[in-house]
Amino acid sequence: MTSSEQRLAAIRGGVPARRHNARTIAALTGNPGCTRRAVLDGAGVDKPKLAERIGFPARFGQSRFAITRGNAFEAQVKADGGAQLLRLVAERLGVPPGERADWTDLGADDLPDRHRRSRAVLTAAVPAGPDEPAALFDHPLLGLDVAGRRVHLEPDLVAARLAGRFHVVEIKSFPVIDGQADPGKVAAAAIQSAVYVLALRELLAVEGHDPELVSHDVVLVCPRDFANQPVASLLDVRKQLLVLRRQLDRMARIDTLLAAVPEEFTADLTADPATLTAALSTVEARYAPDCLAACELAYFCRHEAREQTAALGRPVREALGGVPTVPEVLALATGERTPEPEQAEAAALLRAAARLRAEALGLPA
Numbered sequence: 075m076t077s078s079e080q081r082l083a084a085i086r087g088g089v090p091a092r093r094h095n096a097r098t099i100a101a102l103t104g105n106p107g108c109t110r111r112a113v114l115d116g117a118g119v120d121k122p123k124l125a126e127r128i129g130f131p132a133r134f135g136q137s138r139f140a141i142t143r144g145n146a147f148e149a150q151v152k153a154d155g156g157a158q159l160l161r162l163v164a165e166r167l168g169v170p171p172g173e174r175a176d177w178t179d180l181g182a183d184d185l186p187d188r189h190r191r192s193r194a195v196l197t198a199a200v201p202a203g204p205d206e207p208a209a210l211f212d213h214p215l216l217g218l219d220v221a222g223r224r225v226h227l228e229p230d231l232v233a234a235r236l237a238g239r240f241h242v243v244e245i246k247s248f249p250v251i252d253g254q255a256d257p258g259k260v261a262a263a264a265i266q267s268a269v270y271v272l273a274l275r276e277l278l279a280v281e282g283h284d285p286e287l288v289s290h291d292v293v294l295v296c297p298r299d300f301a302n303q304p305v306a307s308l309l310d311v312r313k314q315l316l317v318l319r320r321q322l323d324r325m326a327r328i329d330t331l332l333a334a335v336p337e338e339f340t341a342d343l344t345a346d347p348a349t350l351t352a353a354l355s356t357v358e359a360r361y362a363p364d365c366l367a368a369c370e371l372a373y374f375c376r377h378e379a380r381e382q383t384a385a386l387g388r389p390v391r392e393a394l395g396g397v398p399t400v401p402e403v404l405a406l407a408t409g410e411r412t413p414e415p416e417q418a419e420a421a422a423l424l425r426a427a428a429r430l431r432a433e434a435l436g437l438p439a
């Protein structure tokens with residue numbers, strides 16, 4: 075064990091590291107500048123349990139109903155040996171689907187076997203040219219390194235070989251209504267798909283194939299309107315791949331991250347809540363409203379950052395650059411405080427806004 079590994083094990087109290095999956099890897103990109111999150115995720119700390127222990131339990135996750143509906147939709151889309159799925163994907167990519175597609179289910183059994191089988195089957199299927207027959211591969215098991223640990227990804231995805239390239243196909247149960255889907259859900263699907271694209275590219279590269287054979291265009295299949303009729307759309311995940319690579323590289327340099335963390339820092343779940351809270355506050359965080367949908371510690375960090383202007387979101391942080399706290403904002407708006415030279419512009423805007431508010435409400439200026 076390296077000294078970093080020892081330190082990470084000590085941080086989580088000697089218990090085994092929590093396993094990542096595509097959703098948690100995708101979530102790593104939600105706030106890449108946050109050291110607190112990078113260290114806790116790098117150490118494999120059970121963040122949902124940590125949040126609960128310190129009195130700020132996470133409040134997100136899929137409902138049982140949504141999971142059941144998602145599984146039913148996925149089974150429907152994959153029925154008929156993937157014939158309907160192939161037609162949808164081919165139509166969306168603008169390529170002929172061919173007579174029929176080979177459907178290979180890589181199974182749901184033991185990790186090492188399935189990983190070996192996935193690698194063998196997918197590399198044997200690397201297309202030699204655009205005329206190769208279409209093929210669909212269900213339940214492949216892929217892998218990625220996160221903070222020096224190998225993470226197995228068990229996607230429900232189908233990797234499709236069409237027109238000489240592999241495409242990741244992601245099946246989601248949120249609806250596309252009048253051609254529009256919830257932008258937040260599409261963004262989450264895009265980053266999760268990018269995790270699969272990256273893992274599939276790495277698999278090909280390790281076996282000596284061109285990673286670019288895996289397209290950055292992901293096919294997203296969702297139910298249309300309020301029926302269960304599937305509809306496919308294309309997502310270009312190049313931007314997500316860049317962000318993901320950058321964050322994984324950062325986590326790979328765990329020594330650098332640990333250098334910013336006090337030696338006695340602990341996230342040991344057997345410690346008392348006050349010790350854990352005090353320890354967390356010694357590691358820099360960058361709370362933003364986006365954290366609420368992406369990180370289990372969001373309610374704790376929001377509470378901690380409640381007087382910080384950054385906690386109100388990027389537009390507010392940018393508009394109030396150089397004014398870090400809400401009490402300072404209020405003091406500048408009322409003129410009780412003289413702005414520093416670099417706060418002059420923000421202060422003028424705040425005073426104007428306060429004047430307008432007073433006029434609108436009929437209050438003394």
Ligand code: SF4
Pocket residue numbers: 105108109110111359360361362365369370371372373375
């Ligand atoms: S919730 Fe806290 S730890 Fe998580 S990313 Fe946001 S600031 Fe960082």
